[in-house]
Amino acid sequence: MLTFNQQPESGIRRGRLSIPKKDGEDSVQKRVIETPGCLMYSAKGSVPHLTPDNVRLQDFGGVNVSMEHLLQNHHPAGLKNWDFDLAKFLHLEEFILLCQLRDTSAFTKLAPTTDRFVTLTTFQGIRQFTLQDYFEVVSAYRPDIVIAFTDNIAETFRDPSTVLPGKKRVQRSVDRSLKWLDQTLRVRAGGEGGQDEAEKKASKNESRKEQRKKARFQQTAETSEVESGSGSNATTPASTRAATPSDPATTTQTKEEAPRSWADVAVFAQVHGSDLVSERVRSAQETAKRDVDGFVLDVSGLVESKSMTKNAVLNCIKVSTDHLPTDKPRLVYGIQTPEDVLKAITMGADLFDTSYPFHLTEDGKASLYYFKQPAIAGSTTTTSIGEQRWINLWDDEHGDKFVPLLDGCECYACKGGRHTRAYINHLLKTHEMLATVLLMSHNMHQYSKFFASVRQSIEDGTFQKESVLFNERFGVEPDRTGEIHAAQAIVEASLTRRANRLEGAEEGVVEAIGLGPSPAGTPVPQKRHSEDMTGHADKKPKPEDMA
Known part of the structure; x- marks a missing residue:
């Protein structure tokens, strides 16, 4: 639910963003975000450097969470057993939780997006994330707001310091994002639309390849067991064994459990167009025709590009907001410093994130600025x-x-x-x-x-x-x-030296007690039986002491 009061002579807006209380006995009334305002930036689902009690002391009403910070290698399959939502998992029930694909605090350069997937940098490595993966994750997380699956070209610049993407790439980004947005809205409404026929065919082919790969791996493992004579089934041919669910050849295809409904999750759509005015207008106008709950303008890639001035980047925001409805919120990424925030507010921006105070903290700086x-x-x-x-x-x-x-x-x-x-x-x-x-x-x-x-x-x-x-x-x-x-460089260099010394000392201790690698022919020191549990040897009584 969103209410706005807009000054007629400018694009400045004053509003309140609130989320209705969800059904359920344990549901919590969410905070209200006053706009212009902020969502708290988070890393791995936590606001950096702040303990939970300090997070609750903040006046901000929402938290921004990135999927790539939370995804594990076994996700989304591993999320099917969740009996709670992401807000409860992160103990952020009182905050409005917005979930999106990527880290918003810094520019990230990744491999290009395709029609089937986007590339995410998780803490377990780079992975390809499909639209179907996205639907399953959102169904498990059930945040208050989710940003629609989108083709963000900011990360695909070959050289972000000098080169902006070409016109064809920008047009493809707008078209692809609109297509994915339509599919997202259909799935949220309870329909099907996650994949078109070509994508389904490609997914089936990949699934078959994966099954054949697993079957070959299983066959190789069985052959190795037979040849080595080890294993409980070493002498039993695979064809005579009892079928198990893990055997790809004998597994019967079962109907997948239907994902949980996320019809109550608000969807924000991202507006694209890079530095091309015509594409920014087209993206804004077409996105505004969809039944979305808000809009996102991510200009972090443009900010990093040395080909554009800060004023030119801000003008891109103005071009987009001029063609967006006035009754829905606009979230902006990439605009962080106070003076840039003030300019973006005059262009109709409502929401930002707290990347700026996070960066100040990382640099050891304390804020002194004020508005009044x-x-x-x-x-x-x-x-x-x-x-x-x-x-x-x-x-x-x-x-x-x-x-x-x-x-x-x-x-x-x-x-x-x-x-x-x-x-x-x-x-x-x-x-x-x-x-x-x-x-x-x-x-x-x-x-x-x-x-x-x-x-x-x-x-x-x-x-x-x-x-x-x-x-x-x-x-x-x-x-x-x-x-x-x-001074920070000196401290970090000292910490590195200490870590190296401790690592070397630890390896030496491990090898000395016989738990680590030892050179060939080197006897491993054994503990004397006369040593007690503390490692100290018992003293033998002297003859004069026994007299």
């Missing part, structure tokens, strides 16, 4: 180019600053002055995980306060004025180069 002037004077630092938007806690200058990260901040790290800049500087340099817990808590809190101030300014009619003042105060965010701080 804070009530406490002197809470920020002024530089020659304006006010400082963040500080880097790796810098030595913070080693003796016993003050909060930001005066007046009510986050877990700053409230009550319990944690100081000097303390977090110390934690970083001793590689304590509490450092990133505190920084992430602070950066997430500041990002949420930023959006709260933006929403208030829209209601007050001062958004444009405050946006101009923000840009004057903080300027433009420097590009994130990926280089780490010199």
